[in-house]
Amino acid sequence: MGRTDEELVEACQAGEASAFDVLVGRWEDRIRGAAFRFLGSEEEARDVAQEAFLKAYRALAGFKREARFSSWLYQIATNLCRDRLRRRKTRATVSLDELEETGSVIVEMRPGVHDQLLQRDLARAVRRAVESLPDEQREVVILKEYQDLTFLEIAQALDVPVSTVKTRLYRGLGQLRLRLEGEGLRGAAPVPAPAP
Amino acid sequence: MGCERVGDEGLRADMMDVLYGEADAAARARVDEHLEGCAACRGEMAALRGVRRDLRAWRLPVARPSFTPRGLYLPRWAAAAALLLLGFGSTLGVTGYASLRRSLAAQEARAADLERRHREEVRALEAKVARLPGASFDSATLLAGLDARIDERLRASESRQLGRVDVRLAGWQEQLDAQRRVDMARVAASLSYLDGRHGQQLARTNELMGYVLETSARKR
Numbered sequence: 001m002g003r004t005d006e007e008l009v010e011a012c013q014a015g016e017a018s019a020f021d022v023l024v025g026r027w028e029d030r031i032r033g034a035a036f037r038f039l040g041s042e043e044e045a046r047d048v049a050q051e052a053f054l055k056a057y058r059a060l061a062g063f064k065r066e067a068r069f070s071s072w073l074y075q076i077a078t079n080l081c082r083d084r085l086r087r088r089k090t091r092a093t094v095s096l097d098e099l100e101e102t103g104s105v106i107v108e109m110r111p112g113v114h115d116q117l118l119q120r121d122l123a124r125a126v127r128r129a130v131e132s133l134p135d136e137q138r139e140v141v142i143l144k145e146y147q148d149l150t151f152l153e154i155a156q157a158l159d160v161p162v163s164t165v166k167t168r169l170y171r172g173l174g175q176l177r178l179r180l181e182g183e184g185l186r187g188a189a190p191v192p193a194p195a196p
Numbered sequence: 197m198g199c200e201r202v203g204d205e206g207l208r209a210d211m212m213d214v215l216y217g218e219a220d221a222a223a224r225a226r227v228d229e230h231l232e233g234c235a236a237c238r239g240e241m242a243a244l245r246g247v248r249r250d251l252r253a254w255r256l257p258v259a260r261p262s263f264t265p266r267g268l269y270l271p272r273w274a275a276a277a278a279l280l281l282l283g284f285g286s287t288l289g290v291t292g293y294a295s296l297r298r299s300l301a302a303q304e305a306r307a308a309d310l311e312r313r314h315r316e317e318v319r320a321l322e323a324k325v326a327r328l329p330g331a332s333f334d335s336a337t338l339l340a341g342l343d344a345r346i347d348e349r350l351r352a353s354e355s356r357q358l359g360r361v362d363v364r365l366a367g368w369q370e371q372l373d374a375q376r377r378v379d380m381a382r383v384a385a386s387l388s389y390l391d392g393r394h395g396q397q398l399a400r401t402n403e404l405m406g407y408v409l410e411t412s413a414r415k416r
Contacts, residue, residue, distance in 0.1 A: 017373075017377060020377060020381075021377060021380065021381040021384070024377075024378060024381035024382070024385075025381055025384065025385055025388075028381070028382070028385060029385075033256050036256060036257075037254075037256075042257060050378060050382075053378050053381075054374055054375065054378055057374045057377065057378070058374060119253060122250060122253040123253040123254050123255065126250055126251055126253050126254040127254045130251075130254065141251075144216065145248065145251050146251075146254075150218060151212075151213075151216075151218060163205070163209055166208065166209040166212040166213075167205060167208065167209070169212055170208045170209075170211070170212055173244050173247050173248075176247050176250075176251070177243055177244065177246075177247045180247065180250055185250070
């Protein structure tokens with residue numbers, strides 16, 4: 001049984017620098033995944049993940065265990081993504097089509113060309129819909145739907161009350177529903193078979 | 197017909213808890229009770245579950261295995277910029293150290309100049325005292341005391357400067373270490389990913405071989 005994040009953080013703080021390698025290995029893919037969904041660019045997501053770990057490493061000595069390490073890490077990564085989005089907005093608007101070109105959308109291979117195309121269209125529509133949400137709602141939707149954080153963890157990562165997280169998520173899902181229905185794709189995803 | 201509690205934030209929060217499986221028994225009971233009598237909210241919950249299913253369609257791109265460690269891969273322009281930055285940083289480090297050494301030498305020169313002037317003043321005072329009737333003056337003791345004070349000041353100044361250099365060097369070293377640790381972890385992650393891919397490929401080849409053997413046996 002491996003050590004928990006909190007035990008590894010404690011070990012790092014006590015001078016066992018190699019414990020940080022374990023934390024990087026454990027969280028890098030998830031942080032990079034979240035950054036990719038925030039920014040829409042693999043290269044930028046990789047940079048953000050690396051920067052987040054560097055920041056965390058430098059600030060580890062002052063990390064107080066009031067929040068979980070993962071929430072703290074997501075907080076750092078989210079702030080880095082916000083900075084990049086802010087800079088991007090002041091420079092130029094990146095078209096959604098352009099984003100779609102840079103990040104390939106992979107859908108599971110399913111029997112039947114029609115199903116496959118439908119899945120790909122749905123994936124693109126979902127991506128466009130998520131990207132068009134206001135920043136506050138998009139962050140919550142991504143952290144909840146794609147990172148599986150609890151409401152409390154999201155609240156800690158974004159430094160807002162849990163009730164705010166739920167309100168933003170409710171509104172975000174409502175917006176997504178409208179946008180997907182508007183494209184005539186809502187409900188295109190296969191309904192999972194009920195458990196036996 | 198819409199819901200009568202459309203603006204009820206508490207109910208919406210409970211619904212979110214139920215939707216994501218984080219509701220306690222009390223919240224679940226509140227939502228169930230409301231849904232039983234509210235067709236609009238029943239429809240909304242079903243629609244939100246559908247949205248959640250749709251959201252799963254957007255998957256992350258599959259990471260491409262690469263023999264270049266991911267953490268070290270840079271486009272050419274970025275690599276050039278990094279080299280430039282590294283060179284600039286090193287130059288700054290070297291010139292910073294050189295300028296510290298220069299400032300130490302300048303301080304030593306100033307101290308020597310000060311000492312020379314003090315000696316002249318002492319000599320002038322000595323001459324003045326010697327001209328006074330019945331006076332005696334131990335100039336050697338005075339000069340030795342002065343020398344000791346000047347040496348002490350020089351040593352203190354030098355140790356301060358060296359201390360600053362050490363702190364700066366330690367800071368740079370720490371930053372390099374941090375970068376190295378993250379890079380090594382990424383290399384390790386890349387290698388383990390490749391290992392996994394290799395294993396999958398082997399399993400798939402075995403499966404294909406089994407299929408071919410089985411088919412040929414059937415034909416025979």
